[in-house]
Amino acid sequence: MDFESVIGLEIHVQLKTKTKMFCACPAAKEETPANTNICPVCTGQPGALPSLNKSAVLSALRAAAALKCEIRKYSVFARKNYFYPDLPKAYQISQYDRPLAENGSLKLPSGKLIRIKRAHLEEDAAKSLHALGSQELDYTLVDFNRCGMPLLEIVSEPDINSSQEAYDYLTELKRTLRWVDVSDCDMEKGQLRCDVNISLRKAGEKTLGRKVEIKNLNSFKAAKDAIESEIKRQSGILIRGEQIAQDTRLWDEARQQTVPMRSKEMAHDYRYFPEPDLPPLVLNDSEIQKALSEAKKTPGEVAQEYVKNLSLTMKEAAAVTENRSINSYFEKVVSNSRDPKALRQAVNLFMTNLFAKINELKIKESEIEEKAIKPENLFSLAAMLADGEISSTAAKQLFEICWDNSISPAQAVEKHGLKQSSDTEEIEAWVREAVAANPEAFSDFKAGNEKACGPIVGFVMKKSKGKANPRIVADILKKI
Amino acid sequence: MEKAIESIKAVKEGKTTVSKIVENFLDKIKKEDGQIKAFLEVFEESAKKQAAEIDKKIAEGREPGSLAGAVFAIKDNMLYEGHEITCASKILKGHISSYNSYAVQKLLQQDGIIIGRTNMDEFAMGSSCENSAFAKTANPINHNLVPGGSSGGSAAAVKAGFCHIAYGSDTGGSIRQPASFCGIWGMKPTYGRVSRYGLVAFASSLDQIGPMANSPEDLLLGYKAVKGFDEKDSTSLRTQDENGSYKGLKGLKIALIKGLAGQEGLEKDLAEIAAQLPQKLSSIGAQVMEIDFKSFKYALPAYYILASSEASSNLARFDGFRYGLSSDAPDLMSAYMKNRGAGFGPEVKRRILLGTHSLSSGYYDAYYLKAQNARDFMKKELEEVFSMADIIITPTAPTAAFALGEKISDPLSMYLSDIFTIPVNMAGICALSFPYGQRKKDGMPYGLQIISARMKDEFIIKAAGDLSCSL
Structure with a gap:
């Protein structure tokens, strides 16, 4: 049985800004000691309110323009409510039914177009550090430095059909976002995170199969490997005539397979509603035009x-x-x-x-x-x-000589005598000397073995210190 | 008792010192607050220290701030750096503010003295101050009655003469209703006029800080002291107040709501007062009109859905992990349940449940969205009214102060207390309550509510000042 895999990617990109999304804290650097880059706003203290970082919006706009999205002049922030210790307000400020950007696309080097469903702004959560100890020492530490960092979530349509295409999409997306200076997209630094949605269907079928989400992908290669492994797992189930369970799975790098996530961690009703602390985000035409021209x-x-x-x-x-x-x-x-x-x-x-x-x-x-x-x-x-x-050969030497720009190539050619000689008399003298030194090669050459001229040309070049024009050397060789 | 403006003048003229004024208030609080329980905490030490510093400034010939001599109380949901803040909830007991709210910052900058934090209904949810986890505040006029709520402590502090001006927060009537119950002036400014930064949120789209005082002059002073644009509150307004448009009572276009006198639950004496208003207002030269307010009946249900929805999200941060009540628990879920279960009182829990349900998938359209539509409709209807009229007058609350314990077990009848004040928050416009008339049997005061369009804050203070003299 032949299956077609239908894949969509959800990417979170950390935007390169000076400050966090809703407060004046500097955008966290990797090496900052835990919980030093925080304030009442990003730790959800009572009474604190968000104020939007405009440069995050402009950055997101450039990304949206580069991804050929329709940009909404009037978009709305929404609260995504859920309880978790890394979410200090117990809600994440995100966008829901009216996101900043929709209906875009990204062209892969192969020429295939992957449609972008939406791109929206949201704030990052804190980082949980789970201590791996005995039962008694089982605890989790939370570092709020990352909390409130600006993110752009980019959701593709399920237009990707193989692990290689997913890999190409990620590579092209990264190149595009770096191009418009939206993010460095360094996955190791958590600047780009990727979740995969994947389902299988019989080749030629129109309806989509049951969707499985894969999380915990730490590199483009992990995404590729996870998709391959998941395709194998799902097709195995389908071949056995069983049903795919709609669930969320984690990529286990060491075992090279996806493993189910505890269902308790995913049973959420996020109770989205418009964020009352922030007015709708209204963009003016000049802001949109600027982004479009920067991401032309x-x-x-x-x-x-x-x-x-x-x-x-x-x-x-x-x-x-x-x-x-x-x-x-x-x-x-x-x-x-x-x-x-x-x-x-x-x-x-x-x-x-x-x-x-x-x-x-x-x-x-x-x-x-x-x-x-x-x-x-x-x-x-x-x-x-x-x-x-x-x-x-001379070009290679000159490249080194001129690298630090202390001398121009023209001057360097003069100074080091690297100008190629096209003086036929001089070259003919060298050629004759070379022929005399390599009689066998010459007779082979004359007998029709073109490759046999190698030692002769080499001799000429050595003699002329690389200055002899190889074309003229060849002409003379044929002539004599 | 001296008004704030008089004390400020006396200090300026060297007739008294800020320390003396503060001492007088502290003495009075010590003597009388044991009965009333307006304060959850008196900031004796910091108030004295502040006063001494201001007096020193004056003694050295330096110019003091414009509020030197005025003494303020703050509701226990406004952050004052280095001082405890609880929102009258066990879940925040012992929490020390790590920064100043915008309003407190402005008071301190202008040399206003902050004398203490006042009792309130837990997280500002309630209309009698009885939902406080720590104390039941008595109405200073009659100690068997409630002071109203949720800013009941602030109203009582002003009425009892424990400070010149107190601040409250008003989400559905929490400043105006207790002002009415205690016979003082209380104002809910236009939404966005006073920054909410550092005000512990109940319902973000409705909350507004406002002043409470014994006179329109002090009300104006209290309003001007804290209003202004704040970049830390994205809903804060940049626009200026509409000054100078008030031209006196003569020709003032006043709208009265048709059929309001027949409103269920309206006390008989108050209904009579309302019935006499058209004639009285006409006699002082005002232009009176009766208006239909069709969406009025949706105000209360829509409000309880929207306010509770926002509250369920705003109060989710109180989990005991970073601050507040925290107890040992075997796992994450038990920690949430234990901390929040023990920390919140019954009314707060009721509203969190209501709000969580309204926002739940499958119910959102039927509740939250419908309520939001009702709110939009109400806003439009009121805008139309203000294209014809300068102000609307209604009673502030349907009754005068009720007895302690009378309504605490009947939340719906308690909610009705805010029926006239809620539409103002829903529309984001401004209103105030001033004392007018009394209940015959016990002489308890009623309040009249003056409502106007956005940015007409100073307009209504002036108009109400004239009305209270002329009516």
Whole structure:
């Protein structure tokens, strides 16, 4: 029996803001000691009231625009009521029937469109730290530093049909949200959290099967593994002719399988109602327009343009749209000329030399402009390569010499004598010397074995210190 | 007794000191509050210290704050840093405020003295002050009667002369009804006029802090001292009061609600007073009109659904984990049940249950949503009235003060006490109560309620001041 898996993802993204969502506490840093970054508002003291952090709203707006959502000019905060020690007010301020954004979409690199059902603002809960001791020492500590941090919940439609698609969706979502500077989306730091909804149905069927929710996914890979394991589990049940129980399960990383969550923890009636302490969130046109212009193109769209207009491969296009900093650097490089040959050389330098250097020196994305070779210098290297003024070996040397921008590529070429020689007489002298030194290779070459010229060319390059233009070397070899 | 404005003047002129004024009030409280029990705690030490500091300031020739010489009491649901706050509930007993409420902050900044925290119905739920977990406050006029509620302690403190001005909070009538029962002035400002930051919430969309005093002059002073925009309360208003629009009683357009005299539960003497009003008002040159108030009958049921719904959520934070009553329990669920079971009184529990039910899935549309619609309708209807009339006059409560214990076991008849005051909270507009007329058998005061549109707060104080002299 063939099954189709129907998957939807619920993502919580921590927004990158200076302060928390409803109070003036600084947005918590990882290393802050427990319960030091708190105030009456975020610990739910009697009498404390929330006041909305506008920059969280603007951040969410950019995300909504990047995810092609319809933005609601009039959205409403709501209280989600439930009792738990990590929720100091015993309700979470969230959005319910009138969320900030709805009906968006995200395009995967494969071209498939995943619809976004809604995106809404809410506050984070505190962090529970369960002590694992004997029965007598069984206790839980609560750290409120995280409590009240701004979150954006992004809910996809069940348009995802495989674990790989889920993985691609997560990757593309992360790239997009980083692109519009909404969040760093570091899962290890809890900046992105993911819940999976999954059901199976017989291939071709229209009705949805019973839905299972999977929580406790700590990485994109865990999400992928959990989905694969859950597909196996559910199809096993269906093949046996049994029914799937609608429940919430946890991913057990060590055992590589989903395990049921205690039902007591999920029997909630959240009793949503409009938050009376906050007026409806009313956005003006200029705020919406600004967000739309800031999120005009997603990295995916920019990459598509590079493939189409600059003849980049998908892999290259993805690399130079990985984040805003690298992309703005790339844009500066290619803005120097639209000559396709020079452009191609520039992309080659980018993909090999530049990324290698960035990795080697562990340069952060925000420091690229400041610490790397200037874009115009990188481009002039590419242009010289394209014009045959320098060899690729020389380009590699020059890249290192010019990295710290203390000397321009033109000056460096002069100073180190790296200009490629196209002087046929000089080259012919080198070639003849090389042929004399490698008679066997030469006769093989003349007999039709093109590859046999290797040692000869190598000899010429060594003799000329890399300056001999390889094209002219080849021409002379054929001639003599 | 001296008014606050007179004491402030006397201090300014050097005729007395703030310390002397405070001593006088403390003496009176010591002598008489054992009988009345207006206060849950008298802040003797901090009040004296505050007074000494202000006097020192004056002695050194520095300018004191504009309230120097005025003495205030606060309801026990307003936070005063370093002082205990309980909301008259066992669940908060011993809790020390970690910050100042906006209103308290404003009083302190202007050198107002805060002399103590007053008794109330637990979490402001009640109309007689009998729902306090700690004390039963007596009506200073007749100790066998209730002072009204929920701000009963504040009303009694003002009436008994324990302070110049007391603050209460009014969610459905909790300032105006006790003001009426104790024969003083009490005002519920326009929603958003006084910041709710640091007021322990009962029903967020209805709660409002307001002043209680013995005269319209002090009522105005008490109102102006705490009003203003506060960025920490997102429902706080930036707009200014409508000043200067009051032109005297002559030609004042006054609306009276048709058929109100026949309202069930209205005391006979009060019905007679109400019946005479049109003629009396006309005789002083006011323009009287009778209006239909169709949504009036929905006010009480809609209010009890909305206020209880919000309360069920607002009071959920009292779990004993971070502050308040806390006891050992074997697991999480037992901890919630034990702490909240022991901490809340019966009326609070009743309303939490009512509110939780109204918000439950499957009931939300039938209760909460319907009540919200009734509220919107009421708001619109009142807006229409104020497009024609300047003010509405009604009795504040259907009766004068009732006896201690008389209604405590009959919540529905207790709820009826707020039938005239609730629509004002539902519409977010302003109203005050001033003493007018008496019950013949025992001379207990009645109150008249003056209602007007949003931001007409000072307008109604001026109008009521004139009415109380002319009627």
